[in-house]
Amino acid sequence: MDEGISSMVSAEAILRSKSGRSLARADVAVTAENIEEFTPAAATIAEATRCLQELGFAIEPSGVTLTILGKPALFEEVFRVKLSLKKDEPTGGITVHPDGELAIPDSLRDVVEEVVFPEPPEFFP
Amino acid sequence: MAKKAKSTKDVLTVPELVYAEVSVRSVGGVSLFETPGLITSETVPNFYSESQLVNSAVERLRTEGFEVLQVGQTTITIAAPAEVYERVFKTKIAAEEREAIKEFGEVTTATFLECPDTAIPGLIEPSKSPLADVLEGVALSEPVYYFASAFPPPKAYWHLDVPADVSLGMNADRAHRFGFTGRGVKVVMVDSGWYRHPYFIRRGYRASSVVLGPGATNPSHDEHGHGTGESANVFAVAPDAKFTMVKINFVNSVGAFNAAVALHPDIISCSWGMSKKNLPLSAANQALAAAIANAVKHGIIVIFSAGNCHWGFPGQHPDVISAGGVYMHADGSFEATQYASGFASNIYPGRKVPDVCGLVGLPPKAQYIMLPVEPKDYLDTSLSGGSHPSGDETVADDGWAAFSGTSAAAPQLAGICALMKQVCRRLTPAQVRDILKKTARDVTKGKCCHGHSGTPGADLATGHGLADAYYAAAYAWFLCIITRTEEKVTEEEMQTMEDIILKTKE
Numbered sequence: 001m002d003e004g005i006s007s008m009v010s011a012e013a014i015l016r017s018k019s020g021r022s023l024a025r026a027d028v029a030v031t032a033e034n035i036e037e038f039t040p041a042a043a044t045i046a047e048a049t050r051c052l053q054e055l056g057f058a059i060e061p062s063g064v065t066l067t068i069l070g071k072p073a074l075f076e077e078v079f080r081v082k083l084s085l086k087k088d089e090p091t092g093g094i095t096v097h098p099d100g101e102l103a104i105p106d107s108l109r110d111v112v113e114e115v116v117f118p119e120p121p122e123f124f125p
Numbered sequence: 126m127a128k129k130a131k132s133t134k135d136v137l138t139v140p141e142l143v144y145a146e147v148s149v150r151s152v153g154g155v156s157l158f159e160t161p162g163l164i165t166s167e168t169v170p171n172f173y174s175e176s177q178l179v180n181s182a183v184e185r186l187r188t189e190g191f192e193v194l195q196v197g198q199t200t201i202t203i204a205a206p207a208e209v210y211e212r213v214f215k216t217k218i219a220a221e222e223r224e225a226i227k228e229f230g231e232v233t234t235a236t237f238l239e240c241p242d243t244a245i246p247g248l249i250e251p252s253k254s255p256l257a258d259v260l261e262g263v264a265l266s267e268p269v270y271y272f273a274s275a276f277p278p279p280k281a282y283w284h285l286d287v288p289a290d291v292s293l294g295m296n297a298d299r300a301h302r303f304g305f306t307g308r309g310v311k312v313v314m315v316d317s318g319w320y321r322h323p324y325f326i327r328r329g330y331r332a333s334s335v336v337l338g339p340g341a342t343n344p345s346h347d348e349h350g351h352g353t354g355e356s357a358n359v360f361a362v363a364p365d366a367k368f369t370m371v372k373i374n375f376v377n378s379v380g381a382f383n384a385a386v387a388l389h390p391d392i393i394s395c396s397w398g399m400s401k402k403n404l405p406l407s408a409a410n411q412a413l414a415a416a417i418a419n420a421v422k423h424g425i426i427v428i429f430s431a432g433n434c435h436w437g438f439p440g441q442h443p444d445v446i447s448a449g450g451v452y453m454h455a456d457g458s459f460e461a462t463q464y465a466s467g468f469a470s471n472i473y474p475g476r477k478v479p480d481v482c483g484l485v486g487l488p489p490k491a492q493y494i495m496l497p498v499e500p501k502d503y504l505d506t507s508l509s510g511g512s513h514p515s516g517d518e519t520v521a522d523d524g525w526a527a528f529s530g531t532s533a534a535a536p537q538l539a540g541i542c543a544l545m546k547q548v549c550r551r552l553t554p555a556q557v558r559d560i561l562k563k564t565a566r567d568v569t570k571g572k573c574c575h576g577h578s579g580t581p582g583a584d585l586a587t588g589h590g591l592a593d594a595y596y597a598a599a600y601a602w603f604l605c606i607i608t609r610t611e612e613k614v615t616e617e618e619m620q621t622m623e624d625i626i627l628k629t630k631e
Binding site: 008009011012023024025030032035036038062063065067069088089090092093094095096116118120121122123125 | 343355398422443532
């Protein structure tokens with residue numbers, strides 16, 4: 001059984017902010033004081049959710065960014081990228097390593113700035 | 126003396142969610158559930174399944190309403206309400222109470238699920254279902270019990286036990302006697318998972334069901350042990366806090382953090398991160414920074430470990446309470462530990478890490494606090510044996526392991542924050558951090574991992590020192606009382622209050 005192919009993987013979609021400032025390429029510290037400037041409008045969230053769902057992704061409740069879930073093949077097809085998957089022992093979590101930046105399709109470009117796979121953190125015991 | 130329990134077949138309630146292992150048609154042609162022979166390491170490849178068939182089964186199970194939790198080599202773990210099983214497999218699921226031996230050798234009963242249509246206990250036959258072409262059987266999960274003790278194993282080397290020693294070291298005992306216990310305060314931890322260890326159950330701590338972060342599976346298990354163990358630090362300081370674990374599974378830290386925010390907690394504690402010494406931050410790091418900033422903007426107190434020699438990120442984010450490490454000797458004296466980080470951030474100018482500290486061990490491994498873990502998990506097995514300080518001298522399946530790190534400090538601080546929020550609900554995250562700093566105990570000895578020395582006053586070794594649960598809660602309590610009225614409190618009155626509390630402390 002191929003663990004990777006049948007697993008769901010998850011990424012964060014960074015949405016275009018209502019102020020026009022880029023969160024992905026923020027040139028200042030993003031803090032509670034200025035987070036409003038990096039927050040998308042409700043209409044952007046709704047449109048991005050609709051488009052991503054239409055493409056086949058599941059969306060989870062999120063904050064400033066959208067958490068999207070789908071099979072690796074779906075990510076590869078939609079964002080024109082090759083993914084390698086690694087199973088973390090002992091947690092069993094699947095970490096995802098794309099071979100480059102994910103290309104945002106035209107249908108999403110107005111609402112989605114970037115889609116990223118968060119790098120796996122380490123525990124600090 | 127254990128009581129003998131009777132086996133019953135009374136009408137019992139089926140749990141809301143029924144878990145099962147599904148076997149996709151085996152490549153060997155004989156069902157996993159009907160093989161006359163033994164299933165061993167030699168024969169198990171016969172029970173693997175074709176990838177295409179497995180993928181089809183996963184998709185169709187989801188379409189039918191099952192949650193697919195894990196896809197293993199021999200079975201797929203699923204969950205759904207009993208009605209879904211009954212509809213799809215055209216059967217009935219009934220609960221039976223049978224004799225079982227639980228923790229501490231207690232002979233009692235446990236609820237087992239049964240399908241009356243088949244002779245094999247717990248098996249659902251899929252032949253009448255629309256999935257008959259891909260599945261060969263569905264095995265209803267049975268309750269399993271580990272034999273971990275609620276008591277930590279006694280060890281001769283100097284270490285701390287929970288809850289007593291951690292509570293004493295953080296000066297929480299005195300807070301508890303005033304009724305400051307974290308009652309009614311919601312603390313969420315984002316970590317490796319949470320196992321219902323007898324240590325927690327016997328003490329009656331309040332823990333909700335584990336919430337799965339994106340891509341995480343197995344809500345009732347903590348395969349690593351880190352989350353289960355470090356959570357004991359929260360309860361040691363705030364025994365009445367309402368605790369929830371969000372299981373991260375390494376897959377998506379931003380999504381898991383946002384899942385914690387969605388629970389609307391008072392406090393989020395995170396004992397993880399990565400080392401980021403310099404700019405630039407990646408887009409994913411900015412997404413995590415934004416998630417934290419957004420949480421704090423909405424009044425949630427966020428605590429992150431500073432790191433163990435890491436340039437901890439998000440432990441250096443300006444909005445978090447950054448948790449460093451202080452070692453408490455057997456005579457009660459304190460010093461900065463070289464296991465913990467202490468640095469001036471290059472990413473956020475002016476940001477000094479940590480803010481305050483919790484109790485953390487010394488190098489090489491900081492095997493300092495004896496913590497409950499899931500028996501046979503990664504930490505239970507990997508830290509076991511040896512001779513302290515290179516091993517924790519416990520056995521590999523006893524459900525206990527000695528560890529700490531700034532991972533322990535963050536939940537200890539979360540516990541103190543819970544006491545403060547209990548006595549003063551309206552405190553902002555910034556006020557909470559300010560009070561923690563004002564009331565911390567200065568640590569003037571030792572060095573942190575980055576080479577900074579503990580000196581009188583605030584320093585990079587320990588920030589403002591070892592946090593103090595009693596004085597932090599007392600300060601919060603007084604602050605809430607004197608700012609209760611419409612009348613504005615003068616600076617002089619504030620100073621007087623501070624003098625009373627902090628002079629008492631001296």
